[in-house]
Amino acid sequence: MSAGFEEICDRVAVNLKAVNQEISEACDAAERDRSAVKLVAVTKYAEWDWVRALSREHAVFGENRPQQLAERAVLDELSQPAEWHLIGQLQRNKARSAVQHASLIHSVDSLRLLQRLSSVAGDLNVEQRLLLQVNVTGEESKSGFSPDGLRQGIDEILQVPSVHLDGLMTMAPAGATDEETYACFSGLRDLRDEIRESSAAKEVGHSFSELSMGMSGDFPTAIRAGATIVRIGRRLYDGL
Ligand SMILES: *Cc1c(COP(=O)(O)O)cnc(C)c1O
Secondary structure, three states, X not given: OOOOXXXXXXXXXXHHHHHHHHHHHHHHHOOOOHHHOEEXXXXXXXXXXXXXXXXXXXXXXXXXXXXXXXXXHOXXXXXXXXXXXXXXXOOHHHHHHHHHHOOEEEEEOOXXXXXXHHHHHHHHOOXXXXXXXXXXXXXXXXXXXXXXXXXXXXXHHHOOOOEEEEEEEOOOOOOOOHHHHHHHHHHHXXXXXXXXXXXXXXXXXXXXXXXXXXXXXXXXXXXHXXXXXXXXXXXXXXXX
């Protein structure tokens, strides 16, 4: 039997509180300010009622499929206006829909996709905020810029119009130890620092302030390594 709506609200409120508490603890341990870390509530496996329940207390959501993001972002049934982020792989033919509905796109994994997003954003007369996805550990199965590919392409990337590069995103390898995960996340931070400090990035006005890393299983490690955005799904739906 599925739970009634009030029961769902109680459950996600408890889960959200626990996650926020753990984010605060990880910030304290790393001597970082709690306000420096933003939680994106990942809703890819969530039923719409669960999203509605979350929206009583939270307003930033992440979807990994452009189609589901487009469908949900236009529904006017949440308790407060929400911000929708696209966190999953994006095909170029879905770029327009992504620009129309996502306030931040985390998963820009190639120069061709970046150029497509730029052209769509130009058409729509907006500046699209986005993150470049980096495959820090070089796993075959993952998309994203390699660190060296990003270094080599950065001058061209920085010149792409109608986009604002907020920073970088990565995922740790599945099954990695805590130490390996930390190395992956620190690698992303170092790469971000290197790009941000380059004079080219400063001239063009991209902030490179964000590091989107950390999910249900590894967000405390990500915060220790400098994450400014954590993307958490499963933990919010415990018990549902
Ligand atoms: C699903 C997903 C998450 C959230 O993962 P959980 O393990 O459910 O917290 C974060 N980032 C991306 C890119 C995802 O696809």
